[in-house]
Amino acid sequence: MASITIKDMTVSYNKGKTLVLDNLSLKVEDGEFCVFLGPSGCGKTTAMHCIAGLLKPQGGEIYFGDKLVTAPRKGVFEQPQERNIAMVFQEYALYPHMTVRQNMSFALETMKTPKDEIARRVEAMADMLAITPLLDRRPAQLSGGQRQRVALGRAMVRDANVFMLDEPLGNLDAKLREQVRYELKKIQRKLGITTVYVTHDQTEAMTMADHIVLMNGGHIVQEGTPSDLYDHPVNLFAAIFLGTPKINQFDCVVTKKNGAWFFEHEYFTLPVPQDMVECVKPYEGKVIILGIRPSDLVLVEGSGEGCITGVVDGVEPLGEAYLVYLKVGEQVIVFKYNGEQDSFSGQLNLRPNAAKIHLFDKDTENRINA
Ligand SMILES: Nc1ncnc2c1ncn2[C@@H]1O[C@H](COP(=O)(O)OP(=O)(O)OP(=O)(O)O)[C@@H](O)[C@H]1O
Numbered sequence: 001m002a003s004i005t006i007k008d009m010t011v012s013y014n015k016g017k018t019l020v021l022d023n024l025s026l027k028v029e030d031g032e033f034c035v036f037l038g039p040s041g042c043g044k045t046t047a048m049h050c051i052a053g054l055l056k057p058q059g060g061e062i063y064f065g066d067k068l069v070t071a072p073r074k075g076v077f078e079q080p081q082e083r084n085i086a087m088v089f090q091e092y093a094l095y096p097h098m099t100v101r102q103n104m105s106f107a108l109e110t111m112k113t114p115k116d117e118i119a120r121r122v123e124a125m126a127d128m129l130a131i132t133p134l135l136d137r138r139p140a141q142l143s144g145g146q147r148q149r150v151a152l153g154r155a156m157v158r159d160a161n162v163f164m165l166d167e168p169l170g171n172l173d174a175k176l177r178e179q180v181r182y183e184l185k186k187i188q189r190k191l192g193i194t195t196v197y198v199t200h201d202q203t204e205a206m207t208m209a210d211h212i213v214l215m216n217g218g219h220i221v222q223e224g225t226p227s228d229l230y231d232h233p234v235n236l237f238a239a240i241f242l243g244t245p246k247i248n249q250f251d252c253v254v255t256k257k258n259g260a261w262f263f264e265h266e267y268f269t270l271p272v273p274q275d276m277v278e279c280v281k282p283y284e285g286k287v288i289i290l291g292i293r294p295s296d297l298v299l300v301e302g303s304g305e306g307c308i309t310g311v312v313d314g315v316e317p318l319g320e321a322y323l324v325y326l327k328v329g330e331q332v333i334v335f336k337y338n339g340e341q342d343s344f345s346g347q348l349n350l351r352p353n354a355a356k357i358h359l360f361d362k363d364t365e366n367r368i369n370a
Pocket residue numbers: 013014018020038039040041042043044045046047090200
């Protein structure tokens with residue numbers, strides 16, 4: 001087992017013209033489930049390939065525990081096979097001429113693991129991933145989702161220092177994805193193995209991660225636990241990237257009337273919660289972005305100050321709740337309702353949960369409130 005430390009890692013192409021990772025520094029603790037999260041092209045796979053030794057960065061250092069494994073400026077570069085990493089690639093490559101069982105046994109055989117031990121481990125892993133009936137088939141005889149589970153099984157059956165999984169659930173249907181997500185997390189916890197998991201899916205990150213590294217354009221935007229990022233997004237990008245449906249945003253002017261502070265929107269006025277007054281003072285007369293998540297709105301009787309009034313534009317039943325789409329002026333906002341009411345029409349009055357309001361600077365889009 002090992003922690004992974006990255007210091008000032010830089011990757012670029014076209015002789016430095018295309019900067020893909022810009023001075024990336026982070027630490028994945030020993031035994032931790034760390035998720036690299038971010039939109040397509042932000043550098044997740046690149047960062048993972050550098051850790052695995054499949055790619056040499058131009059600058060920076062990577063340590064496994066205390067051991068330096070990559071340091072281009074010091075001429076240090078440990079080969080991938082020496083790093084003892086079990087990987088599942090984004091384009092998972094199974095050995096086409098081998099059966100599922102042979103695919104899963106291969107790494108253990110090359111490590112000279114006893115035959116009965118291999119059989120035991122492969123069968124236990126196949127059972128966990130629900131691929132036992134497929135053990136004697138070849139990859140060409142499997143569906144995409146089945147192949148993906150075989151690729152996972154092949155990686156996880158090994159005794160590796162680190163697991164690296166690049167979008168490993170992309171090909172699974174929704175139900176299977178949930179199940180494999182749960183199993184994967186359970187296996188990881190049981191083995192206590194340091195894991196780096198790459199995804200652009202915020203639900204996977206929220207449900208599985210001990211530590212999320214949110215990336216954008218080759219930079220780290222924010223790191224922390226899922227609730228750190230969800231409850232205290234450092235900027236509008238983080239606020240939008242985590243949470244589904246996405247956070248509602250309102251442009252509001254910060255105003256002061258008779259000593260009291262307000263967020264003044266074109267269609268509503270909300271009092272500034274007491275604990276946010278200090279941080280909005282510098283914004284008096286200026287526009288800020290007020291963010292409120294769909295589940296942080298409460299349906300209330302009566303309109304007036306402190307309420308956002310909208311006209312129902314559409315309703316999506318989720319079974320355990322409803323997503324109600326409302327028009328506030330031209331803007332459509334979403335409200336997640338999980339009370340008793342089962343039909344919605346006309347005007348609704350919503351009160352934001354004051355403790356769950358997120359404020360962002362209109363220009364920098366950085367968080368304003370604590
Ligand atoms: N060989 C290359 N030459 C030039 N640019 C490259 C090369 N390989 C990757 N890139 C660029 O580096 C950036 C990061 O790529 P990377 O594969 O790490 O993204 P990602 O975050 O894994 O995205 P996705 O979610 O789509 O898999 C992209 O903009 C990509 O176009």
